[in-house]
């Protein structure tokens with residue numbers, strides 16, 4: 001691995017452990033590439049593509065093809081497994097990178113499932129508990145600059161051919177860039193919602209379980225949207241980008257499925273020793289005009305039930321951050337975050353993290369926050385496992401990227417759906433506290449379906 005930017009240092013190769021070596025090369029793009037177009041042009045790589053855009057639009061990544069998979073299906077140990085495999089892969093890696101930016105060179109793309117202990121259904125077949133890979137080819141747009149990274153694995157005794165192999169692969173990718181055909185969304189045939197009354201009974205059941213210890217449980221539901229023809233990832237992605245411009249837009253394909261969405265929620269971002277997280281909980285609809293919208297925001301800011309839901313998240317994230325940071329900053333009161341279809345109570349958090357912490361250790365510490373699990377975490381998760389009747393898979397879970405220098409960002413994958421053939425399964429949840437009204441919670445989840453439903457051509 002290189003010792004500082006641009007200077008190559010190859011550490012001792014341990015053939016017995018790792019007979020292949022990751023070689024990565026970064027070049028700057030001179031002629032600007034439209035990032036979604038780039039994703040679409042590689043439609044022959046369907047099942048092996050990844051898309052990421054952060055809310056600022058300053059960090060965008062498109063991964064194409066799979067150079068090395070890091071997947072784990074054994075539940076609880078998946079974080080340490082990914083950490084170990086990633087570390088081992090990087091130990092001997094050779095990186096040709098003369099640019100001083102995050103999100104270029106070898107980058108791990110993917111996500112973890114919501115709850116490794118929840119019983120699995122075939123809905124998420126094809127996705128692992130920890131589902132990560134290093135792409136063969138990646139376009140990064142960072143602060144307006146574009147870079148292409150090419151990654152290859154090469155046998156340790158063939159290192160003299162590394163440069164040539166990189167060139168070959170990069171050439172092959174340039175050749176396989178196809179015209180991006182314009183895909184239109186097929187029409188929606190039917191939306192199949194979970195039984196309203198049955199779901200409300202489950203909300204009541206959760207409320208009855210709340211007590212002096214268990215304060216909040218986040219309950220989710222899914223809807224199935226059937227189409228007249230097969231769905232194409234890029235057409236949904238284009239709508240999400242257009243309609244949810246201030247969200248995290250993500251797409252993770254696996255085999256013939258794609259998990260995609262537009263989340264307002266950051267789990268954690270790490271840049272050097274600076275870390276950021278977000279407390280996001282408490283929701284209200286958008287108004288029909290500015291006045292109504294602001295009145296609703298004011299109502300949300302002063303509503304005790306929503307403030308309570310929000311405070312559990314603040315409490316947990318604050319404690320977790322204080323554990324691993326030398327300093328933590330967060331405002332004393334929540335602000336309003338306005339998304340296209342909904343507004344939320346929002347408290348940003350930042351801190352200086354201790355050297356011993358990695359992005360993966362921070363994910364492990366924070367996920368799931370009480371915004372998606374409940375408070376306290378373990379008891380809430382047990383209740384979700386028992387009553388929810390839904391395989392969340394990667395919904396509500398960490399999704400994002402991690403570069404070879406430890407920088408990266410993970411969002412909480414809400415406002416999302418799983419595309420498969422002619423149908424999409426979309427997910428939405430809400431925090432249940434003692435004061436919750438099942439009918440209002442149902443309506444809240446219906447609003448939270450909107451970003452995906454609209455991107456799918458529905459209402």
Ligand SMILES: C=C(O[C@@H]1C=C(C(=O)O)C=C[C@H]1O)C(=O)O
Pocket residue numbers: 218220265280281282283309344371372396414415427428429430431448
């Ligand atoms: C669970 C979801 O959203 C979460 C729950 C919220 C709430 O209960 O008010 C608000 C934002 C998210 O943290 C979802 O959108 O599916």
